[in-house]
Amino acid sequence: MKNQFYSALYPEDGNMLLFLLFQFFVSFLITILITPKLIRLVVNKNIGDKPNERSSHKNITPTLGGIAFFISLTIGILMFSLLNTWLPLYLFLMGLSVLFITGLIDDIRVLSAKAKLIAQILAISIVLIGIDLDSISLHGFMGFEEIPSFFKFILIYGTFIIITNAINLIDGIDGLAALLGIIILGIFTFFFFNLGSISNMILSVVLMGSLSAFLFFNLSKKRKIFMGDTGSMIIGFVISYLTINFLSLSNADLGSIGVSPQNAVYFLIGMLFIPLLDVVRVFTLRIMKGLNPFKPDRTHIHHVLIDCGLSHAKSSLIISVLAILNVGIIFTLGMNSDVNIFVVIMLISAVMLQVISFLKNNAGIFNKGISLTDGTHKMIEYFLKSLKEGASVVFRSLF
Structure with a gap:
């Protein structure tokens, strides 16, 4: 009843x-x-x-x-x-x-x-x-x-x-x-x-x-x-x-x-992309340094943003917007069963890792009078330069 x-x-x-x-x-x-x-x-x-x-x-x-x-x-x-x-x-x-x-x-x-x-x-x-x-x-x-x-x-x-x-x-x-x-x-x-x-x-x-x-x-x-x-x-x-x-x-x-059923798991990965990428990246870095992967440090994505001079609120908002964009891209492409979502996820991962690498190497960038817009432009330039260098290496190895 x-x-x-x-x-x-x-x-x-x-x-x-x-x-x-x-x-x-x-x-x-x-x-x-x-x-x-x-x-x-x-x-x-x-x-x-x-x-x-x-x-x-x-x-x-x-x-x-x-x-x-x-x-x-x-x-x-x-x-x-x-x-x-x-x-x-x-x-x-x-x-x-x-x-x-x-x-x-x-x-x-x-x-x-x-x-x-x-x-x-x-x-x-x-x-x-x-x-x-x-x-x-x-x-x-x-x-x-x-x-x-x-x-x-x-x-x-x-x-x-x-x-x-x-x-x-x-x-x-x-x-x-x-x-x-x-x-x-x-x-x-x-x-x-x-x-x-x-x-x-x-x-x-x-x-x-x-x-x-x-x-x-x-x-x-x-x-x-x-x-x-x-x-x-x-x-x-x-x-x-x-x-x-x-x-x-x-x-x-x-x-x-x-x-699309065959893209269901990829879509779940897309939904959880930020936390999963962060834990894989952090654990990999710690293992490569010969450290205990469970030993806490300041290498997480949010720590990188904070160390660049962004506030907690701005850092959380940026990561959240990236998460939404990521899900939107994967869901939109995942509706087409002919699209290889694995490749899409790998490309997004590459972009994210390049951006994190740039920020990691430019700690305090937003404390140096650089606006968020200018900082974003610098990140894009850094990524395009890295992409060009990577493509050049692949091209030379193939030909």
């Missing part, structure tokens, strides 16, 4: 959009009301984030903002349970609870990378119980259509671990993880809305509402709070779950939302 209070909003009665807006507003309101209390609690307990040599902030700052994300998601899922009982969503909440507790402990007293990995594996194992392995497909990615169950287990664990930690690592400056989360979740919302997948939409919309409210505090100078590992791992875990559900769509479903 549907709860009468929510019956007017129930999506099966044709009010799906209204129901989602209601969920977004409730999540937004919960975060707005809870966050000031979290700030006071953290300040009183003196458990804020203390700056170190790789920090982008100078003062002790309240953390644990991710608590509001967890509360919002829990309430959103429980509200949905008043309308419909869906076991996979309950299992997801159980797995998320494990990750939430792990992040909470890590934010208060630092956990080792090994301890966090074990907790992530446990959380994934709980969620895995509710995942239909038979429906998961790579849709022809690199020639693979159907894959054995054993490799599906590897795919699921790998997807969760890589994405969760990639989002966690990109959370280094104000607003960045929240903005990228909103962009990715917004795209998932659009797709699942057109497919009528209410459970996936609830996760996306509720977390988007919470992240939108969180930005008011995260970008504030007087009431600032960080989401901490608690928040970044929640964002990554939700996106990982939606990614697996996206891979579970049929070819017909993918076609109905404008995604």
Whole structure:
């Protein structure tokens, strides 16, 4: 029996959009009301984030903002349970609870990378119980259509671990993880809305509402709070779950939302391009230097922009705009099954790496009286010069 209070909003009665807006507003309101209390609690307990040599902030700052994300998601899922009982969503909440507790402990007293990995594996194992392995497909990615169950287990664990930690690592400056989360979740919302997948939409919309409210505090100078590992791992875990559900769509479903089935995986890579490129680049640089790939430093994309003299807000905005443009390019070209999206992604990666290289070699460029426009022109000139030199080397090697 549907709860009468929510019956007017129930999506099966044709009010799906209204129901989602209601969920977004409730999540937004919960975060707005809870966050000031979290700030006071953290300040009183003196458990804020203390700056170190790789920090982008100078003062002790309240953390644990991710608590509001967890509360919002829990309430959103429980509200949905008043309308419909869906076991996979309950299992997801159980797995998320494990990750939430792990992040909470890590934010208060630092956990080792090994301890966090074990907790992530446990959380994934709980969620895995509710995942239909038979429906998961790579849709022809690199020639693979159907894959054995054993490799599906590897795919699921790998997807969760890589994405969760990639989002966690990109959370280094104000607003960045929240903005990228909103962009990715917004795209998932659009797709699942057109497919009528209410459970996936609830996760996306509720977390988007919470992240939108969180930005008011995260970008504030007087009431600032960080989401901490608690928040970044929640964002990554939700996106990982939606990614697996996206891979579970049929070819017909993918076609109905404008995604060519054989380009489905490439499109997911495009959505997550910035965090994935950043983690691959950083880990590669550390390994090449003979360092532990998990040892923190200031080589992330956002650190490079900050070191060039850009503010946190400008750096986060630039990276977010690049993420949107990247998704737009890949989605537009990916609608055509004849386009080799792998080549497109490689070209975009080359451009991004060249730009990062230029900025890395010109630290403080925006502190030297150079405008953002002039700096952009210099980056383009640097890239074209590098492209010309690279083409010359290839030409000489071939001829």
